[in-house]
Amino acid sequence: MKDNYNIYLISDSTGETLDRIFLALQAQFSNFQYDMKHFAFVRTNIQIDKILSECKNMENVVILYTIVDNKLAKYLNQQSTDINVPCFGVLGDLILNFSKLLNQKATHKPSGQHVLDDEYYKRIEAIQFTMAHDDGKLGEDLNKSDIVLLGVSRTSKTPTSIYLANRGFKTSNVPILPDVNIDNTIKNIPKKNCVVGLYADPKRLCDVRKNRLSLLNEQKYSKYVNVETITKEVENSKKIFAKYGLPTIDVTRKSVEETAASIIKIYEIKNAK
Numbered sequence: 555m556k557d558n559y560n561i562y563l564i565s566d567s568t569g570e571t572l573d574r575i576f577l578a579l580q581a582q583f584s585n586f587q588y589d590m591k592h593f594a595f596v597r598t599n600i601q602i603d604k605i606l607s608e609c610k611n612m613e614n615v616v617i618l619y620t621i622v623d624n625k626l627a628k629y630l631n632q633q634s635t636d637i638n639v640p641c642f643g644v645l646g647d648l649i650l651n652f653s654k655l656l657n658q659k660a661t662h663k664p665s666g667q668h669v670l671d672d673e674y675y676k677r678i679e680a681i682q683f684t685m686a687h688d689d690g691k692l693g694e695d696l697n698k699s700d701i702v703l704l705g706v707s708r709t710s711k712t713p714t715s716i717y718l719a720n721r722g723f724k725t726s727n728v729p730i731l732p733d734v735n736i737d738n739t740i741k742n743i744p745k746k747n748c749v750v751g752l753y754a755d756p757k758r759l760c761d762v763r764k765n766r767l768s769l770l771n772e773q774k775y776s777k778y779v780n781v782e783t784i785t786k787e788v789e790n791s792k793k794i795f796a797k798y799g800l801p802t803i804d805v806t807r808k809s810v811e812e813t814a815a816s817i818i819k820i821y822e823i824k825n826a827k
Contacts, residue, residue, distance in 0.1 A: 559588040560612050564605065564619040564630065569594040572620045575644050596621070602630050609639050617641040622660070677722045684719035687726035688712055696726050696743050701821055703727040704736070704795070705752035706787045707778070708762045710805050710813060714752070717814045723821070730791045732783070740798050748821040751795035751802040752813070756785040758806050 565572045569592050580586050593605055609615045617634055619641070621627040627643055634641035653660050680700075686692055687699065689712065696702055700723040703711045711727035718725045730736055743749055754762075760781045767779060777783045795802045801820050805813050 557587070557614050559586070559614045559616055560609075561588045561590045562593065562605065562609065562615060562617045563590065564593045564596050564602075564617060564621065566595065566597050566621045566623065566626070569620075572618060572644060575620075576618060597623070597626065599626070599629055602626070602633060606633050606637060606639070609634075610637055615639045618644060620644050673722070677720060680722050680724045681716070681719040683724040684715050684726070687724075688715065690728045692726075693728065693739060696728070696739070697747065698724065699726040699743075699747055700724045701726075701817060702743055702747055702749045703752055703817075704730055704740075704749065704791070704800070705805075706730050706759070706784075706791050708759055708766065709752040709754050710810055711752060713810045714805075714813050714817070717810050718817065721814070721818065723818070730787070730794065732777075732787055732790075736794060740794070748817075748824050749798075749800050750817050750820055751791065751800045752805050753788050753791055753795075753802060754804065755806040756781055756788050759784050759788070 561576065563569060563572045563576060573592070576590075580588070593601075596602060596605070609617070617630070617639055619627070619630060621630060621643070622645065631641050631643070683698070687695060701715075701718060703715060703725065704727075705711050707729060711729070715725040715727045728736070728739060740749070760779055763779045763784070792802070794800075803813055803816050808816075
């Protein structure tokens with residue numbers, strides 16, 4: 555039986571950065587079994603002592619942390635060493651090396667990335683816009699979008715839109731529905747806007763749609779989960795994308811993050827012209 559590790563993620567801020575780094579790390583190990591605990595806004599020795607007192611009674615503990623206060627980080631490292639718990643700082647060496655490279659001292663300010671500046675309010679505005687323009691709503695405002703996503707049902711349009719909004723892009727998404735002409739909608743989108751078509755393998759879409767109906771306890775809508783019907787929907791959407799020369803992305807095996815990264819690259823190329 556393989557060892558099960560107890561991963562403690564300790565951050566002096568929200569812990570979002572640390573979460574993402576750990577997810578990227580654990581993805582590199584196929585047989586990595588673990589239980590994880592998050593500790594956010596840890597900024598005192600007392601908080602660290604409380605966490606480590608819990609670690610003493612557990613096996614296979616590993617601590618990862620993002621703490622920018624040098625004294626607090628050293629305290630955590632020392633106390634972890636004393637109880638023989640592996641402890642790794644994620645940002646420490648990177649901050650030090652950048653400090654040397656830039657020839658300036660780091661602020662060592664917790665939550666330094668969470669600033670209520672123009673960029674922050676731009677993201678909030680993008681999120682509000684995107685939520686209001688989900689699933690074809692407010693179609694008359696598509697010209698105000700930074701990005702417009704097109705695709706049949708369950709091609710990850712909504713989660714991708716929300717992710718892009720969190721990156722500061724006002725994003726609208728428009729469903730391509732059977733027997734509904736979308737030509738006028740596309741024609742009314744200014745050429746300056748970035749419009750991207752999303753599609754997926756019909757069998758994969760069929761599975762996703764069945765799961766969706768199962769969660770909703772819906773037993774009807776047989777056409778919605780019929781693989782032949784779905785195949786026709788996907789082929790029709792591809793014809794529409796080709797007709798208007800739209801860039802497309804196959805989302806079958808892509809995560810929302812990967813799809814969004816590809817869309818952002820398309821957006822940057824379009825706006826660089």
